[in-house]
Amino acid sequence: MSSLLQSTPSLSFSSSSSISGSNSQWRFTSSPAVTFTRRTRNFTVHAKIREIFMPALSSTMTEGKIVSWIKSEGDVLSKGESVVVVESDKADMDVETFYDGILAAIVVPEGESAPVGAPIGLLAETEAEIEEAKAKAAASAGGGSSPVTPPPPAPVAAAAPPAPAAAAPVVADGPRKIVLTPFAKKLAKQHKVDINKVVGTGPFGRITPGDIEAAAGIAKSAPPAVTAPVATATVAAAAAAPAKSVPTFAEIPGATIVPFTTMQAAVSKNMIESLSVPTFRVGYPIITDALDALYAKVKSKGVTMTALLAKAAAMALVQHPVVNAGCKDGKSFTYNSSINIAVAVAINGGLITPVLQDADKMDLYLLSEKWKELVEKARSKQLQPHEYNSGTFTLSNLGMFGVDRFDAILPPGQACGAIMAVGASKPTPVADKDGYFSVKSQMLVNVTADHRIVYGADLAAFLKTFAKIVQEPDSLTM
Template structure:
């Protein structure tokens, strides 16, 4: 998480909640007599009373790519007493739903973010009190935090008419600042970089500004309003004399539909889920990587026979292909390398095969770690458990983001060939098509029918070249055509 007093820790089955404590300054020191003192009170010690402690429960970072999380369900309700290590809330990250635990004892005094809503990483989602006497104070603090978000929306309509409106936004933060002062230290300020620059330039206390952006993010317009600077939009209004000339107005009206296309009649707008948004972000990032693609035909008669033999024992074709790819990667480590910063690449000691799996509402890649070192039966059991956890969205971060090479198999659906998109940070991804009977000719000119599948590999051209990839595919083909080594 960001530079905040809270940190997301991991223990037992899931990560731990992040907390930040705030102490009440209203307490006065108690005068308690020391043991053995006379009633005269001459020997007394000043022992400060224990201050009220309210901890903010922050949205944890459940993965390296997570920027916000969605509350799936609260395991505990307001007023429930919590014990250290107990599950409190289920959070949906960009890949999975995870139980989040607490490492503090206390009472869940208030829920700031209800079920079904999202919050950025580091934002408070609940408040934890130590005693029942502190619950009322915690609820008041939670109410002040929830009221600070809708205020910019209610004040936005009156902002356009009058030029004096820029002076109106600052007063609302003033009453909010008094209750928030209890937890002013740990409160996370979310602002755009340009907004922070403007705040420093105009000497505006950014902690007292209420953001009008998504999830309370402070925008440059919020800083300008707090500094009493009129928005620049009215300055563009003098340029409106364009309508005086009919020709430019026609051109402007012609360009307007091109900017925002009209909705298609009968269509339904469906927003991305958290997982779909993560997939979309990763796919856009992959466009910046220079890649090249190589196809290679592989004879699968021997592999098909081995599969029919091992199928009753729970071994799938995907596991056989993953094992064959892992054995080939062991002989060609450059194909197992990764490049994440564009300036260097890393040779990975572990061969972790990530396999693409389609689930309800998205796509995820469970990882078979050390696939080259596990026998085919243990690999099958591991894969079965990973798929089960993927279907129920219970994968841990290390079970889906530790891949060094990706395998995508659509052959089970009858697809004969396709190209896969390279995941960010990995060196190559293999796309496997269906095995189909094909007429082939031998060296003597005799024809025969053999089963063949087409394997397409997309590779990062910054670290992998054509000769490296061709050598890897030749090794993979030899293993598939003589697959007895897969069972050793």
């Protein structure tokens, strides 16, 4: 009897594989290229082309932009080697290959974007498969890699998707890798469609929103022949609108339209989402003479004012855990076990909030060193996801710009229920309890909080504790 297993390379495949001796096509998600021998029949599985997918680099990322390809077509790759730099909504990150092979084709070139899960490159196992990979890449580029924008052929194309849905149960019998766009995934959940029984009509078998609608039995609204003139008139009006708006921009000399970067688009989306959270704001004046004196002593040791404020906020949050809580679903509290202070940092083309994790437990000097490291990584767009999406309380300091006061917008989608805006510390006439005036350094802080979980008395009590720590800052160095 022949050996049952002749070769077992430790590679996984996500592309189509062919089985000799059978006309069926199968998809393997983690199957090595092996040859099986039996008495009655021989089955040989040959690995073909593997796909390099657009990874999800953050919890809020829906698409990524190719910053640069580190490797070129034809380069031989080793497992774990960096292949491409991808810009997410937060940072630029290197994407590694999980396989050995040859970079046969680049599907998404530099400067272009692709949804999470979409193939951005093709990896061949041998040189003989390179041409096949290039053909697949060309078919993907020519076959409409952007499922959102197929324009004119609406009536004819709308009737086509239901056909694959009927064949779905047959294909679902074999193992396959399921790839679908984020919108298609949302539709599948909404209409309770089993994606395992849907055949994708997109590039490389990707499931599109049209496939989900077809499987759910939702017919696309094809306008009757009677309304064709109306549709034509609508299209004509829509086409005329942009032409009419061009002179508006042209009236301003030198005006240009600059599209959002990936980060700016994410900030815009978050700011709109923040409008759905009911917030309120509380301001508090704090005397900073003692804090300024402490800062003068520790500044030479590398301690920044941001680190001092973050440490003070963390110590106050220990006594007021509700201000460190979050509300994600609008139905429950999330009391966070860690106090992670996210601090807003302005970077080229946007802003980001690196997180000082367990700030209440860290020594002030170690906290300052960690902060400097995070700022350097943020400005070079090298932060890892856990370094910017794990904040439980946010701090925004514009005091270094001489700003007296400002209101900060509560960042949505995080586990934090409050954000503190810190203004500059300036000489201010202050009256004591006997009515005598003296000039002291004073800063104004405004805290924006989620009113679903934090109430006025909670926030006022927190600010009173924070002010006491700032006015008696010896505990910050202990």
